[in-house]
Amino acid sequence: MSYDLIVKGGTVVSASDTFVADLGVVNGKVAAVGKLDAEAKTLVDARGKVVIPGGIDAHTHFDMPFMGATTIDDFTSGSTAAVFGGTTTVVDFAIQQRGKTFRHALDEWHRKADGKTAVDYGFHMIVVDFPEEQEAEMDKLVDEGVTSFKLFMAYPGIFMSDDATIYRALARTKDNGGTVCMHAENGSVIDVLVKKALAAGRISPEWHALTRPMTLEAEATHRAIALAEVAGVPIYFVHLSAGDAMDEVRAARERGLPVYAETCPQYLYLSHEDYKRPGFEGAKFVMSPPLRPEGNSARLWAGLKRNDLQVVSTDHCSFCMKAGKNKPGKELGRKSFAQIPNGAPGVEYRLLLLWDAVQRGVISENRFVEITATAPAKLFGLYPRKGHLNPGADADIVILDPNQRHTFTRQNHHSAADYNPYEGVTVKGAIRDVFVRGAAQVLGGRWTGRTTHGRFLKRAPRAA
Numbered sequence: 001m002s003y004d005l006i007v008k009g010g011t012v013v014s015a016s017d018t019f020v021a022d023l024g025v026v027n028g029k030v031a032a033v034g035k036l037d038a039e040a041k042t043l044v045d046a047r048g049k050v051v052i053p054g055g056i057d058a059h060t061h062f063d064m065p066f067m068g069a070t071t072i073d074d075f076t077s078g079s080t081a082a083v084f085g086g087t088t089t090v091v092d093f094a095i096q097q098r099g100k101t102f103r104h105a106l107d108e109w110h111r112k113a114d115g116k117t118a119v120d121y122g123f124h125m126i127v128v129d130f131p132e133e134q135e136a137e138m139d140k141l142v143d144e145g146v147t148s149f150k151l152f153m154a155y156p157g158i159f160m161s162d163d164a165t166i167y168r169a170l171a172r173t174k175d176n177g178g179t180v181c182m183h184a185e186n187g188s189v190i191d192v193l194v195k196k197a198l199a200a201g202r203i204s205p206e207w208h209a210l211t212r213p214m215t216l217e218a219e220a221t222h223r224a225i226a227l228a229e230v231a232g233v234p235i236y237f238v239h240l241s242a243g244d245a246m247d248e249v250r251a252a253r254e255r256g257l258p259v260y261a262e263t264c265p266q267y268l269y270l271s272h273e274d275y276k277r278p279g280f281e282g283a284k285f286v287m288s289p290p291l292r293p294e295g296n297s298a299r300l301w302a303g304l305k306r307n308d309l310q311v312v313s314t315d316h317c318s319f320c321m322k323a324g325k326n327k328p329g330k331e332l333g334r335k336s337f338a339q340i341p342n343g344a345p346g347v348e349y350r351l352l353l354l355w356d357a358v359q360r361g362v363i364s365e366n367r368f369v370e371i372t373a374t375a376p377a378k379l380f381g382l383y384p385r386k387g388h389l390n391p392g393a394d395a396d397i398v399i400l401d402p403n404q405r406h407t408f409t410r411q412n413h414h415s416a417a418d419y420n421p422y423e424g425v426t427v428k429g430a431i432r433d434v435f436v437r438g439a440a441q442v443l444g445g446r447w448t449g450r451t452t453h454g455r456f457l458k459r460a461p462r463a464a
């Protein structure tokens with residue numbers, strides 16, 4: 001047997017096991033795992049290194065218009081940042097426009113991504129307008145491999161759906177096998193708090209967080225779980241930030257309900273204190289839900305260990321602080337925190353931030369693989385093609401050097417964002433090599449690939 005690529009002697013980590021082995025790759029797929037004494041066109045020495053399945057980031061916003069701005073990372077820069085961070089698959093959010101079909105949005109997102117993406121990619125659909133006539137179109141999208149639909153309980157007048165609409169969308173997934181992804185914050189009440197704060201002259205970034213209390217995330221989470229229970233379908237919570245919201249998820253799961261949730265590194269590593277940075281610096285961390293008070297992240301870490309939370313995605317939604325490339329930035333909100341475009345970059349930092357938690361003994365290396373690759377692959381219809389390195393899987397392979405250190409800084413990241421939320425933070429571990437379907441995109445920490453290599457992924461519907 002002759003292989004295209006052999007990755008030799010690395011410590012292979014899966015969601016369940018850790019063992020030393022060689023990986024043999026043929027035609028972009030893992031063909032063998034074990035001791036391989038065979039020919040290969042390319043041989044990569046991974047001795048003393050950690051070999052993991054490429055990360056799957058189930059939550060990115062590349063080239064997304066939002067709040068008067070557009071995210072600074074398009075599919076090329078965003079996916080390049082993903083590769084350097086060891087992520088080989090993203091699931092990005094297409095946005096339906098009010099009064100337009102899902103098809104219209106999907107075509108637009110295909111145009112944004114096709115031939116311009118370094119990693120494989122799928123799409124979720126953001127549901128903005130869902131009259132009854134739209135329901136059948138949801139089934140068609142599922143058939144085309146766009147199997148998840150994000151609805152918002154926040155952002156009234158922009159994205160927010162009422163409970164009846166949410167219930168109808170959930171109920172429709174019972175037969176079509178789609179999954180509803182929920183942004184759970186009580187947007188109506190937040191709006192009142194925002195107006196009150198602004199009327200009192202509270203305009204600084206910190207007020208973004210002070211007007212979005214944890215209780216309003218927990219309330220919306222509870223309500224959405226109730227709607228999913230009545231509809232008799234699973235539900236997935238995106239960017240869960242509050243320990244109180246996680247408690248709602250845990251209580252539902254303890255009752256046997258198919259409720260799932262992701263959190264994001266920013267809620268594990270940053271806190272409300274970051275809004276108190278001098279001047280307008282706090283705007284870097286304006287996102288929804290907001291960063292939570294110190295102490296909250298310990299609850300999320302405990303939840304990750306207990307499997308109350310199943311996935312860590314990034315919600316990569318990068319805006320510059322200053323306007324650039326003809327795109328307005330966070331400065332839009334200098335006179336009102338409510339005008340600061342919500343979101344922050346993250347796709348490049350996720351794996352190393354979480355690997356650092358492995359090094360510190362907070363989570364096991366197997367749990368690390370599960371929450372960054374295997375679980376998102378299973379929940380979003382990408383398994384068994386992606387999310388593991390057994391024979392038959394796509395050869396999305398990351399070789400991580402556990403003995404090197406990496407310092408996060410704007411100077412070395414590959415996002416087009418003009419700041420790094422983790423500026424100056426050093427972690428133990430560095431991404432050395434990254435293969436997407438067997439193609440070397442990064443070798444020795446240097447770009448060797450093509451930004452056109454990524455392919456659209458038709459995802460499978462949920463198993464009944």
Ligand code: URP
Pocket residue numbers: 061183239286287288289315317342343344
């Ligand atoms: O602040 C955030 N999270 N921006 C992106 C949009 C969303 O709600 O995911």
Ligand code: ZN
Pocket residue numbers: 183238239288
């Ligand atoms: Zn959201």
Ligand code: ZN
Pocket residue numbers: 059060061239315316317
């Ligand atoms: Zn998001």
